[in-house]
Amino acid sequence: MSVQMAPKKAILSVAASRGDIEKPYLEACDRVFDENGSEPDWLKKLRRAGKERFKAHGFPHRRVEAWKYTDLRPRMKAPFSLALGQETPQTIVATAFEGISASRLIINDGVFAPSLSSLMEQSGVELVSLKQSLHDLPDWVKDYLELNTWLTSSPMPALGAALMQDALFMRIAKDAVLDRPLHVIYQTTANAAHYHTKCVVILEQGAKATLIESHVSENEQASFHNQGIEIEVGDDACLDHIVVEGSAEENLHVTSLNARLAQRARYTAMSAVSGGGLVRGDSIITLEGKGALAQVNGVYMLVGRQHCDNTIVIKHAAPDCESAQVFQGVLTENSRGVFQGKVIVAEGADGTDAHQLSRALLLSDKAEADSKPELEIYADDVKCSHGATIGELDKDSLFYLRSRGIPLGEAKALLIEAFLDDVVEGAATQELIAPVKKHISNWLKEHESQIMQEGLKT
Amino acid sequence: MVAVQDTVKDVHALDVDKYKYGFVTDIESDMAPKGLNEGIIKFISAKKNEPEWMLELRLQAFDRWKEMEEPTWAKVSYDSIDFQDIHYYAAPKSDADRPESLDDVDPELLKTYEKLGIPLVEQALLAGVKNVAVDAVFDSVSVVTTFKESLAEAGVIFCPISEALQKHPELVKKYLGSVVPMSDNFYATLNSAVFTDGSFVYIPEGVRCPMELSTYFRINEANTGQFERTLIIAEKGSYVSYLEGCTAPMRDENQLHAAVVELIAMEDAEIKYSTVQNWYPGDAEGKGGIYNFVTKRGDCRGANSKISWTQVETGSAVTWKYPSCILRGDNSVGEFYSIAITNNHQQADTGTKMIHLGKNTRSRIISKGISAGQAQSTYRGQVNINRKAAGARNYTQCDSLLIGSKCGAHTVPYIESRNPSAIVEHEATTSKLSEEQLFYCRQRGLSEEEAVALLVNGFCRDVLQQLPMEFAVEAQKLVSISLEGSVG
Numbered sequence: 001m002s003v004q005m006a007p008k009k010a011i012l013s014v015a016a017s018r019g020d021i022e023k024p025y026l027e028a029c030d031r032v033f034d035e036n037g038s039e040p041d042w043l044k045k046l047r048r049a050g051k052e053r054f055k056a057h058g059f060p061h062r063r064v065e066a067w068k069y070t071d072l073r074p075r076m077k078a079p080f081s082l083a084l085g086q087e088t089p090q091t092i093v094a095t096a097f098e099g100i101s102a103s104r105l106i107i108n109d110g111v112f113a114p115s116l117s118s119l120m121e122q123s124g125v126e127l128v129s130l131k132q133s134l135h136d137l138p139d140w141v142k143d144y145l146e147l148n149t150w151l152t153s154s155p156m157p158a159l160g161a162a163l164m165q166d167a168l169f170m171r172i173a174k175d176a177v178l179d180r181p182l183h184v185i186y187q188t189t190a191n192a193a194h195y196h197t198k199c200v201v202i203l204e205q206g207a208k209a210t211l212i213e214s215h216v217s218e219n220e221q222a223s224f225h226n227q228g229i230e231i232e233v234g235d236d237a238c239l240d241h242i243v244v245e246g247s248a249e250e251n252l253h254v255t256s257l258n259a260r261l262a263q264r265a266r267y268t269a270m271s272a273v274s275g276g277g278l279v280r281g282d283s284i285i286t287l288e289g290k291g292a293l294a295q296v297n298g299v300y301m302l303v304g305r306q307h308c309d310n311t312i313v314i315k316h317a318a319p320d321c322e323s324a325q326v327f328q329g330v331l332t333e334n335s336r337g338v339f340q341g342k343v344i345v346a347e348g349a350d351g352t353d354a355h356q357l358s359r360a361l362l363l364s365d366k367a368e369a370d371s372k373p374e375l376e377i378y379a380d381d382v383k384c385s386h387g388a389t390i391g392e393l394d395k396d397s398l399f400y401l402r403s404r405g406i407p408l409g410e411a412k413a414l415l416i417e418a419f420l421d422d423v424v425e426g427a428a429t430q431e432l433i434a435p436v437k438k439h440i441s442n443w444l445k446e447h448e449s450q451i452m453q454e455g456l457k458t
Numbered sequence: 459m460v461a462v463q464d465t466v467k468d469v470h471a472l473d474v475d476k477y478k479y480g481f482v483t484d485i486e487s488d489m490a491p492k493g494l495n496e497g498i499i500k501f502i503s504a505k506k507n508e509p510e511w512m513l514e515l516r517l518q519a520f521d522r523w524k525e526m527e528e529p530t531w532a533k534v535s536y537d538s539i540d541f542q543d544i545h546y547y548a549a550p551k552s553d554a555d556r557p558e559s560l561d562d563v564d565p566e567l568l569k570t571y572e573k574l575g576i577p578l579v580e581q582a583l584l585a586g587v588k589n590v591a592v593d594a595v596f597d598s599v600s601v602v603t604t605f606k607e608s609l610a611e612a613g614v615i616f617c618p619i620s621e622a623l624q625k626h627p628e629l630v631k632k633y634l635g636s637v638v639p640m641s642d643n644f645y646a647t648l649n650s651a652v653f654t655d656g657s658f659v660y661i662p663e664g665v666r667c668p669m670e671l672s673t674y675f676r677i678n679e680a681n682t683g684q685f686e687r688t689l690i691i692a693e694k695g696s697y698v699s700y701l702e703g704c705t706a707p708m709r710d711e712n713q714l715h716a717a718v719v720e721l722i723a724m725e726d727a728e729i730k731y732s733t734v735q736n737w738y739p740g741d742a743e744g745k746g747g748i749y750n751f752v753t754k755r756g757d758c759r760g761a762n763s764k765i766s767w768t769q770v771e772t773g774s775a776v777t778w779k780y781p782s783c784i785l786r787g788d789n790s791v792g793e794f795y796s797i798a799i800t801n802n803h804q805q806a807d808t809g810t811k812m813i814h815l816g817k818n819t820r821s822r823i824i825s826k827g828i829s830a831g832q833a834q835s836t837y838r839g840q841v842n843i844n845r846k847a848a849g850a851r852n853y854t855q856c857d858s859l860l861i862g863s864k865c866g867a868h869t870v871p872y873i874e875s876r877n878p879s880a881i882v883e884h885e886a887t888t889s890k891l892s893e894e895q896l897f898y899c900r901q902r903g904l905s906e907e908e909a910v911a912l913l914v915n916g917f918c919r920d921v922l923q924q925l926p927m928e929f930a931v932e933a934q935k936l937v938s939i940s941l942e943g944s945v946g
Contacts, residue, residue: 365877373886375868
């Protein structure tokens with residue numbers, strides 16, 4: 001008989017195994033509660049609320065629309081144990097920004113290491129570590145915590161709130177213009193561990209700063225970093241944000257970023273991902289004040305079974321705001337690159353200008369690129385567009401280079417480099433872009449065999 | 459936009475009687491009692507004198523449907539449907555004794571068509587000139603089928619699906635449910651259980667169908683869901699163009715329409731499927747209107763085959779429709795051209811799926827969404843390039859036009875590629891009607907309404923061009939009529 005019946009969906013089996021994966025994490029929550037009996041009540045309350053929220057939702061999986069292309073659950077089955085980070089780590093892992101003059105803040109397996117950090121008395125910045133000043137928190141930190149931003153979106157920040165060993169709060173004073181970037185280094189040294197970080201960056205009116213985040217590792221067995229970062233950019237303030245994910249290829253890394261922009265605030269972000277086995281960047285950027293601007297760019301270069309997912313939601317809540325997203329990546333071997341961008345233009349947000357662009361280079365017949373650029377528009381005086389392309393390297397360009405005597409591998413690397421540099425250019429000052437470009441060209445040199453392996457036949 | 463304030467006024471001014479096809483014809487119906495159970499399904503099957511296997515399939519689908527949940531992922535909201543409060547079978551009384559010629563047809567019915575501007579009598583008279591065969595569907599049973607003879611000469615089978623089940627059961631059995639499985643989704647499963655009629659088209663090998671095949675749909679009886687099932691098979695090297703158009707009378711209660719359309723194109727065959735949908739969209743307050751939950755899918759089974767969907771969606775209160783192509787054969791081509799116009803409180807969530815399985819398969823998606831009043835329109839589409847689809851090519855363009863500040867336009871594309879030699883391109887824009895262009899037209903003496911109609915028709919041009927001649931004129935008028943009153 002030719003009539004087919006679609007297979008029944010295996011919802012039951014998913015439901016059955018569901019609690020099992022979360023169980024060790026919930027137990028870890030209980031241990032943290034027990035061990036930190038002396039914590040202030042508000043923190044205990046926050047941890048419990050985080051646990052409850054996580055318990056209600058569990059790890060995100062493919063049936064959750066925002067996680068359609070990234071399934072966390074199977075990855076979380078690995079026997080990770082909660083890392084208890086050392087304030088005085090044995091080693092400091094090098095980053096792409098060596099030689100750049102910056103105020104360095106090292107977070108080792110989830111704990112701030114003050115002795116190794118070089119936040120030299122930089123004027124205009126206040127820095128508070130939750131662990132260091134737990135019983136002596138300044139009012140602005142308490143005020144911020146009362147917003148409860150960690151318990152609103154996906155379950156991941158909630159889990160982080162329940163399990164965090166430390167949290168960093170940074171405030172840049174009104175009209176302060178930082179002469180050096182703030183460089184936060186997340187280093188993973190623990191094996192088969194999970195750790196949870198929180199970082200809050202507040203720019204007061206008219207402040208100007210650059211925030212660099214480096215993810216590096218020196219562990220042998222895969223670990224999982226659940227990162228939460230909150231950014232507030234005040235009226236006329238300006239933040240450049242650079243992220244380089246260069247940790248080991250096995251590590252798992254989920255970031256939940258929440259940024260809010262006030263009037264005429266500017267936020268430009270640039271991420272370069274070449275490390276991590278599964279990297280999920282979840283960003284929610286809300287343009288709350290009139291005339292705010294957000295530019296979110298990213299590149300990714302993947303090999304092996306690496307999986308990189310950039311999910312960006314930009315909410316235009318006020319009139320005359322501008323936003324742009326440009327994500328481009330190179331996929332080799334069995335890797336998978338995902339871009340999900342969503343622009344929401346609320347009713348009344350007239351004069352909105354929003355653009356999205358996603359381009360992926362597929363260099364292997366086992367790699368996969370998925371793109372979901374969404375527009376959700378409730379106002380009419382808007383200019384919104386998105387574009388997405390997926391394909392291989394342009395044959396004509398390749399031929400042009402080869403006809404000039406450039407070997408195939410080099411020609412490919414040149415084209416890829418140009419493709420990625422396009423995105424990186426203009427994201428911050430030349431001085432800070434240079435290390436990112438270097439990072440890209442180093443990656444290309446190290447992975448020539450992967451680039452050459454499959455794809456284009458000449 | 460200056461026109462915004464006017465728009466709000468005009469949306470209020472847009473009276474229900476603007477819908478010129480809103481009237482009810484009084485014909486006695488042969489109707490099954492309300493509700494859905496095995497008895498009703500057996501009743502439908504018996505009424506149609508179906509073979510045993512068909513009834514079995516219906517019952518299987520019904521069993522499966524009972525376990526399914528209504529989908530909620532679409533960006534539409536509506537009052538929940540009470541599936542037990544619907545008549546699942548309604549047929550004009552003369553069903554048992556089919557009219558031999560047009561003269562035997564209930565004059566009331568013919569009058570209805572006349573009011574719709576599709577005078578069947580005239581069509582019959584002008585047959586030689588217009589070259590259009592009409593399989594007129596009135597409620598659920600095909601009442602009149604014309605020009606069967608000339609089609610038969612070419613070897614084309616074009617008949618109601620209930621007739622095909624009698625005369626060509628082997629063909630129906632072979633292909634029914636082979637593109638849209640019986641339990642594909644909630645509404646398709648419901649359709650599989652209770653479908654009452656629809657068209658069946660079979661084009662034999664190497665035949666170019668001598669005329670455009672066309673069906674006019676019309677929902678008439680109050681509270682009857684209409685569950686059409688259409689099956690089109692184009693054998694090797696054949697060609698067929700099929701037109702579907704519809705209007706429906708005014709109602710207060712929402713009516714459910716859950717059709718399933720399956721297209722199968724064999725090697726070198728081509729199917730062109732065009733739809734103009736102008737069902738009752740509800741009144742200016744969003745009361746009434748048709749729920750249009752349709753599953754349409756084409757299977758390019760053979761190499762070098764082609765399936766092209768063109769749709770002009772201006773009606774229905776809620777539309778949920780994704781005509782798709784499975785590009786299985788090497789070098790096969792899928793196309794989707796769509797205009798979706800929503801005004802007042804209409805909601806449309808529509809798009810397509812292009813599943814590239816074969817080598818060098820190509821697809822093109824051109825979607826134009828227009829929102830006015832307080833309407834919400836969503837493009838939701840998927841382009842999937844399979845591992846083996848080397849050299850596949852997709853181009854997607856979806857543009858949205860907003861008229862007024864209370865409406866919404868959304869785009870949700872899913873783009874998935876697993877083959878490096880495939881090229882996938884997607885572009886989308888959302889903008890409001892250009893004031894400069896409006897001004898330009900106004901300055902040349904066009905009224906604002908004319909100017910908007912002109913600009914919107916220009917915006918939709920790429921899609922309108924794809925329609926067969928007979929439809930293109932009608933569709934252009936429809937575009938203007940649908941936006942009447944949206945700009946002052």
